[in-house]
Amino acid sequence: MDQRIVMGKHPAGEAVSPRAFRTALGTFPTGVAIVTFQTDEGPHGMTVNSLVSLSLDPPLVGISVDRRARSAELIERASRFAVNVASAGQRDLALRFATNGLHGEELFAGVDWTPGPTGAPIIAGCLAVVDCDLHSILPTGDHLLYLGEARVLYLGPPHLSPVVFHRSTFTGLRAPYGDHPFLHLPPSSPDWAMS
Ligand SMILES: Cc1cc2nc3c(=O)[nH]c(=O)nc-3n(C[C@H](O)[C@H](O)[C@H](O)COP(=O)(O)O)c2cc1C
Numbered sequence: 373m374d375q376r377i378v379m380g381k382h383p384a385g386e387a388v389s390p391r392a393f394r395t396a397l398g399t400f401p402t403g404v405a406i407v408t409f410q411t412d413e414g415p416h417g418m419t420v421n422s423l424v425s426l427s428l429d430p431p432l433v434g435i436s437v438d439r440r441a442r443s444a445e446l447i448e449r450a451s452r453f454a455v456n457v458a459s460a461g462q463r464d465l466a467l468r469f470a471t472n473g474l475h476g477e478e479l480f481a482g483v484d485w486t487p488g489p490t491g492a493p494i495i496a497g498c499l500a501v502v503d504c505d506l507h508s509i510l511p512t513g514d515h516l517l518y519l520g521e522a523r524v525l526y527l528g529p530p531h532l533s534p535v536v537f538h539r540s541t542f543t544g545l546r547a548p549y550g551d552h553p554f555l556h557l558p559p560s561s562p563d564w565a566m567s
Pocket of ligand 1: 469
């Protein structure tokens with residue numbers, strides 16, 4: 373199968389490498405979330421930007437986890453996890469949860485959290501938290517897609533803004549229309565409304 377990189381209209385003569393793939397997909401801005409769960413040695417977690425909303429009924433989220441991450445096996449064992457959507461003030465926390473080798477107390481030092489109904493840590497100051505039961509795990513190449521069924525939703529205060537990850541860099545949102553960026557969207561259907 374042809375797997376080449378095309379710059380503009382011209383093949384660059386380079387194969388689709390993992391690095392090029394990451395560079396291309398890194399142009400797609402995402403939010404950042406900290407996925408947390410309990411283990412035999414205490415709480416653990418990892419930063420993800422692969423969060424996707426998959427289904428409304430049942431309410432399913434997906435996170436794509438590198439097979440080599442310690443969390444891959446640990447989430448399966450915990451069979452439940454919470455997705456903590458990071459707010460702008462939590463960049464350092466997101467970095468910490470992306471650091472290999474930290475665990476338990478070291479990872480959660482100074483973090484204001486409480487166990488949710490599933491036992492997974494709910495981190496204070498997030499935009500939202502989705503507390504999930506593990507629904508299923510789908511193999512996706514060198515990653516595994518963990519599907520979580522939402523049990524409890526927490527919504528943070530509406531003034532919080534997200535951490536944005538773009539081109540391998542943490543950045544933020546700049547509202548082009550002043551304080552009300554959503555005014556320019558088409559009228560929302562009842563399904564869209566948050567409240
Ligand atoms: C912004 C950002 C997003 C990330 N998203 C993911 C992701 O979606 N899936 C993944 O497997 N790793 C992702 N990582 C890397 C993990 O957070 C990192 O490898 C972490 O140390 C894994 O921890 P563990 O080995 O203890 O599970 C991301 C890192 C950063 C900085």
